[in-house]
Amino acid sequence: MAGLPSTARVVIIGGGVVGTSSLYHLCKAGWTDCLLLEKNELTSGSTWHAAGNVPTFSSSWSLMNMQRYSTELYRGLAEAVDYPMNYHVTGSLRLAHTKERMQEFQRARGMGRYQGMDIDVVGLEEIKRRYPFIETHDLKGALYDPSDGDIDPAQLTQALAKG
Ligand SMILES: Cc1cc2nc3c(=O)[nH]c(=O)nc-3n(C[C@H](O)[C@H](O)[C@H](O)COP(=O)(O)OP(=O)(O)OC[C@H]3O[C@@H](n4cnc5c(N)ncnc54)[C@H](O)[C@@H]3O)c2cc1C
DSSP, X not given: OTTOOSOOSEEEEOOSHHHHHHHHHHHHTTOOSEEEEOSXXXXXXXXXXXXXXXXXXXXXXXXXXXXXXXXXXXXXXXXXXXXXXOEEEOOEEEEESSHHHHHHHXXXXXXXXXXXXXXXXXOHHXXXXXOTXXXXXXOOEEEEETTOXXXXXXXXXXXXXXX
């Protein structure tokens, strides 16, 4: 292929959100000799189809930490790279129907708080206050995550590529 270098320190195959984010972070870390190869066009794989939900909830410490980092990155990215995108921080209520699910939420709250997030376990009254249309008779409670939201995955990929 004309115009492509014959060697590079890092070659990333695939210009979906993962490949583009990897390149963005390598560049941020000062790596210049990096190449991203995309056989079609940026975001033409699963990234293009994604709903774009941006939760922070996970039962895994490291996944939660990555998701927390993502929310922080997305908050400042559009301005940092001058590429406006649709990112809505809506907050979310994740519902629990069992006491075991509530225990899982309490554990997630502990991890989230330790990672600096303001997530909380809430009771039925608070659920109803935050979302009055909900039926709570079969619920035990919920996990409230103020940083949950959604982003346009194609715009995000383009912003990372521009950055
Ligand atoms: C319907 C749907 C809803 C989803 N909703 C969410 C959601 O709400 N939240 C969330 O976080 N995730 C969601 N996902 C998952 C998310 O879309 C994927 O995890 C993510 O897009 C994967 O990104 P990727 O960069 O690994 O892969 P892809 O986006 O598939 O990118 C791979 C790229 O590699 C290119 N490629 C492949 N082979 C080669 C080759 N040999 N040479 C060069 N290029 C090549 C392809 O053309 C493609 O552009 C959803 C996925 C789907 C399908």
